[in-house]
Amino acid sequence: MTVERAPEQDLPYDVFSKACPSRGTLEHVTGRWGALTLGALHEGSLRFNELRRRVDGVSEKMLSQTLHALERDGLVLREAQPTNPPRVDYELTPLGHEVAERLLALIRHLEGRMDDVLAARERYDEIRGGR
Amino acid sequence: MTVERAPEQDLPYDVFSKACPSRGTLEHVTGRWGALTLGALHEGSLRFNELRRRVDGVSEKMLSQTLHALERDGLVLREAQPTNPPRVDYELTPLGHEVAERLLALIRHLEGRMDDVLAARERYDEIRGGR
DNA sequence: CCGTATCCGAGATGATACTG
DNA sequence: CAGTATCATCTCGGATACGG
Numbered sequence: 001m002t003v004e005r006a007p008e009q010d011l012p013y014d015v016f017s018k019a020c021p022s023r024g025t026l027e028h029v030t031g032r033w034g035a036l037t038l039g040a041l042h043e044g045s046l047r048f049n050e051l052r053r054r055v056d057g058v059s060e061k062m063l064s065q066t067l068h069a070l071e072r073d074g075l076v077l078r079e080a081q082p083t084n085p086p087r088v089d090y091e092l093t094p095l096g097h098e099v100a101e102r103l104l105a106l107i108r109h110l111e112g113r114m115d116d117v118l119a120a121r122e123r124y125d126e127i128r129g130g131r
Numbered sequence: 132m133t134v135e136r137a138p139e140q141d142l143p144y145d146v147f148s149k150a151c152p153s154r155g156t157l158e159h160v161t162g163r164w165g166a167l168t169l170g171a172l173h174e175g176s177l178r179f180n181e182l183r184r185r186v187d188g189v190s191e192k193m194l195s196q197t198l199h200a201l202e203r204d205g206l207v208l209r210e211a212q213p214t215n216p217p218r219v220d221y222e223l224t225p226l227g228h229e230v231a232e233r234l235l236a237l238i239r240h241l242e243g244r245m246d247d248v249l250a251a252r253e254r255y256d257e258i259r260g261g262r
Numbered sequence: 263c264c265g266t267a268t269c270c271g272a273g274a275t276g277a278t279a280c281t282g
Numbered sequence: 283c284a285g286t287a288t289c290a291t292c293t294c295g296g297a298t299a300c301g302g
Contacts, residue, residue, distance in 0.1 A: 163274090163275090190275070190276055190277080191276095192275080192276075192277090193274085193275065193276080196274095196275095215282095217282080
């Protein structure tokens with residue numbers, strides 16, 4: 001199949017270029033933990049340890065690191081309350097929600113088609129797997 | 132903001148679970164090179180070296196590896212013609228196109244909002260950067 | 263509760279050379 | 283052209299310990 005190539009728009013940011021900063025942000029968003037963190041926060045604000053439980057398997061270190069990167073990119077808002085014990089809530093910014101929606105559309109679609117993916121893998125492994 | 136949590140559907144695949152195979156596929160799709168490869172192929176079929184030029188910065192090895200993973204997941208079709216010199220075309224399967232569309236929606240949205248992201252970074256670094 | 267600091271191994275990545 | 287093989291490197295990520 002050949003899809004009509006969209007007329008070249010000269011967008012200022014092109015993720016296909018090595019040097020474009022959008023590539024870095026895409027990696028934060030789609031990275032192993034970034035995607036799951038955004039997905040979790042799209043449902044509502046969560047505290048650090050709630051988030052950790054929701055994103056099954058993430059370590060404290062990686063969650064902390066992921067949150068910092070997303071906060072720096074303006075996708076996540078960190079709200080610390082000066083209480084004791086400390087309470088910190090994380091939530092998405094409006095931009096974060098826009099991004100998370102598109103990410104979740106991808107994730108849900110993939111989840112819905114996993115049977116096909118798994119079937120494709122079996123076929124592939126049957127033919128090439130023995131090698 | 133708190134969004135109403137969607138009623139728990141018991142989907143068979145939940146990417147938030149550590150053990151779910153959908154998480155692995157999500158990583159193939161959104162990985163550093165997987166996302167760009169799918170994005171490039173959504174416009175039409177490409178040969179190996181065409182792809183390599185389009186996905187700026189990818190090495191032969193990583194492109195090869197990425198293509199194998201996507202082919203195995205049933206997202207990419209590899210068509211080799213037994214000519215000399217060899218000619219191999221890569222294209223997306225229907226499922227691959229579905230996934231790529233959602234991925235491109237994310238990418239384009241991000242590209243369109245990079246000014247906001249960059250501005251957020253400057254604000255963040257001004258406050259916390261010195262530390 | 264909410265993190266940061268440090269160490270260390272595994273896997274990702276890149277450069278180069280080589281094959282059909 | 284279309285890859286594979288090998289090796290060096292380097293970052294990611296987990297475990298642990300510690301601090302506010």
